[in-house]
Amino acid sequence: MNRKLLSCALFTLGALSLQAQHVMDVQTKKLGAPVQSTMYGIFFEDINYAADGGLYAEMVKNRSFEFPQRLMGWRAFGKFEVRNDGPFERNPHYVRLSYSGHNDKFTGLENEGFFGISTFKDATYRFSVWARCPEGGSSTLEVSLVDDDTMGEDQRFATVKVEVSGQEWKKYTAELKSPRTEPKGSLRIFLAGRKATTDVEHVSLFPTDTWKGRENGMRRDLAQALADMHPGVFRFPGGCIVEGTDLATRYNWKNTVGPVENRPLNENRWHYTFGHRFFPDYFQSYGLGFFEFFQLCEDFGCEALPVISCGLSCQFQNPDPTKPGVHVPVDQLDEYIQDALDLVEFANGPADSKWGKVRADMGHPEPFGLKFLGVGNEQWDYDEQHGGFGPVFTERLKKFSDALRAKYPELKLIGTTGPNSEGWDFDLLQPRMKELKVDLYDEHYYRNEQWFLSHGLRYDSYDRKGPRVFAGEYACHGRGKKWNHFETSLYEAAHMTGIERNADIVHMATYAPLFAHVEGWQWRPDAIWFDNLRSFCSVSYYVQQMFAMNKGTNVLPLTMDGKPVAGQEGQDGLFASSVFDSQTGEVIVKVVNTSKQPQPVTLNINGIKGDRTAQTLTLQSAGGLDDENTLEQPEKITPKKGSVSCVAGGKNVLVVSDQLPPMAFRLYKIKK
Numbered sequence: 225m226n227r228k229l230l231s232c233a234l235f236t237l238g239a240l241s242l243q244a245q246h247v248m249d250v251q252t253k254k255l256g257a258p259v260q261s262t263m264y265g266i267f268f269e270d271i272n273y274a275a276d277g278g279l280y281a282e283m284v285k286n287r288s289f290e291f292p293q294r295l296m297g298w299r300a301f302g303k304f305e306v307r308n309d310g311p312f313e314r315n316p317h318y319v320r321l322s323y324s325g326h327n328d329k330f331t332g333l334e335n336e337g338f339f340g341i342s343t344f345k346d347a348t349y350r351f352s353v354w355a356r357c358p359e360g361g362s363s364t365l366e367v368s369l370v371d372d373d374t375m376g377e378d379q380r381f382a383t384v385k386v387e388v389s390g391q392e393w394k395k396y397t398a399e400l401k402s403p404r405t406e407p408k409g410s411l412r413i414f415l416a417g418r419k420a421t422t423d424v425e426h427v428s429l430f431p432t433d434t435w436k437g438r439e440n441g442m443r444r445d446l447a448q449a450l451a452d453m454h455p456g457v458f459r460f461p462g463g464c465i466v467e468g469t470d471l472a473t474r475y476n477w478k479n480t481v482g483p484v485e486n487r488p489l490n491e492n493r494w495h496y497t498f499g500h501r502f503f504p505d506y507f508q509s510y511g512l513g514f515f516e517f518f519q520l521c522e523d524f525g526c527e528a529l530p531v532i533s534c535g536l537s538c539q540f541q542n543p544d545p546t547k548p549g550v551h552v553p554v555d556q557l558d559e560y561i562q563d564a565l566d567l568v569e570f571a572n573g574p575a576d577s578k579w580g581k582v583r584a585d586m587g588h589p590e591p592f593g594l595k596f597l598g599v600g601n602e603q604w605d606y607d608e609q610h611g612g613f614g615p616v617f618t619e620r621l622k623k624f625s626d627a628l629r630a631k632y633p634e635l636k637l638i639g640t641t642g643p644n645s646e647g648w649d650f651d652l653l654q655p656r657m658k659e660l661k662v663d664l665y666d667e668h669y670y671r672n673e674q675w676f677l678s679h680g681l682r683y684d685s686y687d688r689k690g691p692r693v694f695a696g697e698y699a700c701h702g703r704g705k706k707w708n709h710f711e712t713s714l715y716e717a718a719h720m721t722g723i724e725r726n727a728d729i730v731h732m733a734t735y736a737p738l739f740a741h742v743e744g745w746q747w748r749p750d751a752i753w754f755d756n757l758r759s760f761c762s763v764s765y766y767v768q769q770m771f772a773m774n775k776g777t778n779v780l781p782l783t784m785d786g787k788p789v790a791g792q793e794g795q796d797g798l799f800a801s802s803v804f805d806s807q808t809g810e811v812i813v814k815v816v817n818t819s820k821q822p823q824p825v826t827l828n829i830n831g832i833k834g835d836r837t838a839q840t841l842t843l844q845s846a847g848g849l850d851d852e853n854t855l856e857q858p859e860k861i862t863p864k865k866g867s868v869s870c871v872a873g874g875k876n877v878l879v880v881s882d883q884l885p886p887m888a889f890r891l892y893k894i895k896k
Contacts, residue, residue, distance in 0.1 A: 245823070245824060246784060246796065246824060246825045247828060248815075249783055249784070249828045249830060250781070250802045250813060251780060251831060252804060252832055255804055257779045258777060258778055258779075259727045259777055260727065260731045261456045262527050262731060263731065263772075264455065264733055264768060265455040265458055265529075266453055266457075266459070266751075267458075267463075267734035267736045268462075268517070269461065269463030269465060269736065269737055270465055271465075271494050271737050271740075271746060271747055272739055272745040272746055272748075272750060273503075273506065273740075273745075274737070274740070275508065276508065276511070276512075277744060278338075278443070279442050279443055279512060280442060280509075280512035281431055281442055281443040282428060282430060283337050283338070283411070283431075284297075284335050284428055285297035285505065286507075287426055287428050287509065288312070288315040288426050289318060290488070294317055296505050297336055298335055299336075301330060301331065301334075302324040302330050303323065303324045303331050304320065305322070306318075306320075310425050311354065311393040312426070312483075312485050312486040314479070314487070315426070315486060317425075319424050320422075320423050321333070321423070321424060323419040323421070330414055331414070332413050332414040333427070334410050334411065334413070335412075336410055337409075337756075339408075339756060340408035340409060341406075341408075341409040341411050342409065342755075342756030342757050343404075344757065345403065345404050345405045346401065347401070347432075348400065348401045349429055350429070350431075350432050351367050351384065351400060351428070351429050352395060352397045352427075353365070353396050353424050354424070355396055355425070356392055356393045356422070356423050357423075359420065360390070360420075361389070362420060363388050363415065363420040363422045364417025365385070365396075365415065366385055367384050367386055367400070367411070367412070368383040368384075368400075368412045368413075368414075369383075369409050369410075370409060370410050370411075371409050372409075372410055373408070380412070381403055381406065382403065383400070384398040384399065385416070399432065407757060411429055435447035435448070435523075442516070446752065449759065450738075452769065453765070453772055454524075454769070455524055455526045456527065457526055457529050458520065459598070459734055460528075460530060461475050461477075461531070462601065463601060463737075464538055464540075465492065465494070466533055466600075467538040467600075467603075469538055470537050470542070471537050471552065476533075476563070477513070477514045477530070478563065479510055480510040480512075480513025480514050481570065481582055481583075482582060482585075489510070491507060497746070501745065501746040514570070515583065515586050518588075518592045518594075519588070527595055527596060530594070531597075531598035531601060532563065532597065532599060534603060534621060534624060535560045536617065537550055537551055539602070539603060539616075540643075543611075545606075545616045554623065557620060560624075561624055564597065565627065565628065566578075566579050567594075568597065568628070571583070571591065571594035573591065575589040596635070596637075597628065597636070598637075598666060599620075600617060600639070602642055603642065604617055604649045605618055607648060607652055609648070618653070618656045622660055625662070636663040636664065637664075639660060639662040640653070640665060641653040641654050641657065641667050642668075645669035645671065657691050658691060663691060664694045666696040667694065667695050668697040668736075669698045671698075671700065673703060673711070673715055676718060677718065680799055681722065681790050681792070682722055683722055683725075684722070688728065690729075693729055693731065693732075694731065695723060695734070696732070696734055697734065697736035698716075699735060699736060699737075700712035700713070700716050701749070706748065707749055708750065708753070708764065708852045710763050710849055710852060710861060710887075711849035712749065712764075713762065713763035713764040713766075713767050714767075714816065714887060714889060716767050720771050721789070721790070722788075722801070724779065724803065725788060725801045735764060739752050739753075739754070740753050741753075743755065758855050759858075760854060762853055763852060763853065766862055767843065770814075774814070774841075774891055775803065776804055776810070776812050777803070777806045778803060778806065798815065798816070798817055798823060799816040800813065800815045802814070810893055811829055811895075812891065812892070812893050812894070813894070815892070817888050817889075818887065819887070820886045823886075824882075824884075826881050826882075827879070827882075828877055828878075829877065829878040829880065830877050831877075832878045835896070836870050836896060837895060838867060838880050838893070839866070840867055840891065840892055841863045841864070841865060841866075842864050842891075843890075844861075847860070849887060863891075868880055868881070880892060
């Protein structure tokens with residue numbers, strides 16, 4: 225292009241910039257607040273069969289016969305007896321299988337799994353069982369994968385024989401290879417061979433192809449989806465399950481470590497909660513426990529954020545804090561505080577300390593390097609107009625804080641502002657978090673479309689001298705459309721630009737919930753959906769991923785007519801934020817158009833020299849606002865790569881001009 229044509233092109237571009245309705249100025253000369261490595265993360269709660277039947281790859285339901293109905297999940301036949309003097313103190317139940325008395329009458333067990341025992345063609349599965357012959361001698365267990373509904377000659381499609389001998393309990397293992405993909409099979413065990421009486425306990429079936437190949441492992445595709453989010457922090461194990469419906473069913477981390485066979489069953493907080501989505505067989509085996517959570521954090525390269533009980537059971541379900549036996553009295557919290565101190569020792573203590581040795585014996589002598597700890601989940605205090613019970617939560621939090629800071633002053637403590645994003649309880653708790661000098665406090669908000677569109681400036685007015693914020697649970701719940709669909713995911717992206725712009729005050733954010741089984745959900749929307757064989761990532765997942773993979777290292781000021789771009793009046797539904805990545809030299813701009821009209825956008829990148837290119841990543845739906853990914857179309861809506869022109873617009877100014885599609889999220893990556 226000659227000088228005359230170039231001059232004409234620049235003049236035309238400048239004229240278009242002046243005429244454009246939406247000129248955004250990005251300042252690169254002075255870097256803003258650092259973006260924390262923990263800014264975007266994941267929050268795990270065992271709801272929607274997220275653990276057993278989900279991420280935790282165990283395929284047998286009620287493997288240790290510890291459900292209150294001892295054979296729930298099983299069909300037993302022939303001569304059998306459930307006994308309770310087994311080899312594992314905290315899981316004492318097992319089943320005795322005896323000769324039926326007739327050669328044509330079988331004795332055995334059959335397990336239905338979690339919505340079926342599902343297998344892939346040519347995949348192998350590791351069966352294990354603790355067994356003995358109490359009367360001596362030996363016996364044979366015929367272990368089969370079966371299709372009860374087949375029209376074929378044999379229901380069994382994979383079989384292996386397990387020889388059991390001796391009166392002592394021993395662990396036996398065998399592998400089965402599936403010749404076909406079976407979505408709804410079962411696991412069957414026959415007492416065969418010499419038919420000697422045989423006791424069986426902790427009956428287990430795992431795919432051999434777990435995440436990282438671990439025996440007590442995670443489902444590979446679901447763990448990979450978490451890794452692909454590139455989380456900076458991983459909050460676990462909840463959620464409301466931390467509190468429990470009552471103190472007896474709170475999540476107790478000490479029950480989740482050590483040999484998996486001796487981890488006791490826990491009643492899941494959610495299994496009796498919803499009459500309209502009722503799953504009375506929803507328990508926690510604790511096979512996915514704190515050791516495994518820490519291990520996953522190590523796998524993903526992110527910080528661990530465990531949350532512990534503060535001695536209050538779920539306040540939603542137990543609103544009267546004075547009722548005897550419902551909550552732990554403040555003067556009786558020593559055991560709970562000790563649990564918190566012991567958890568830090570489990571994570572960080574030397575291998576010869578009491579709880580560090582438990583970790584080391586599990587195969588991890590090196591400390592996990594825990595830096596954060598949450599105390600309580602969605603607890604709150606009361607004022608005179610709402611019960612008058614006083615500082616029910618914060619007086620407990622102070623006792624935990626005093627003990628933890630005395631022994632572990634480097635540990636960052638996280639409090640909570642309760643279950644709401646505003647209102648009397650939030651207004652009461654927020655200043656108390658500052659008074660208690662917590663490092664961060666946890667905010668939760670599940671709100672409708674209008675809330676997300678009208679709260680673009682939520683964090684701009686926060687006190688910069690107070691504790692930092694952890695947006696620990698949030699999602700846009702459509703008014704009358706409370707399911708995964710594109711529109712609400714787009715509004716979450718809009719909200720996240722405000723989180724990013726305020727990285728000086730917001731240090732963590734985690735969408736919730738994380739997982740949902742398509743046959744076992746109780747709450748939606750969710751980030752990742754699955755059945756026993758397949759999974760897909762929702763649009764909300766891709767929104768999180770786009771931010772996490774492009775968070776940069778520092779905020780860059782971005783304004784339009786001198787104002788933050790946050791859906792304000794005259795901004796035509798636009799939301800935007802910008803960051804600089806000091807490791808790559810990239811300027812990254814995120815713009816969300818929440819209007820139903822295309823919007824002309826001009827980005828003036830001030831303070832940049834040299835040639836640059838502008839690559840884009842765009843998330844939009846061709847099928848309408850209610851559209852979403854499904855098991856059948858898992859990649860229907862995913863980010864699409866592209867590019868736009870990027871030219872000089874003056875001294876040390878780079879200009880990017882674009883026509884932003886309606887209802888779309890576009891990320892601009894401006895690089896050398």
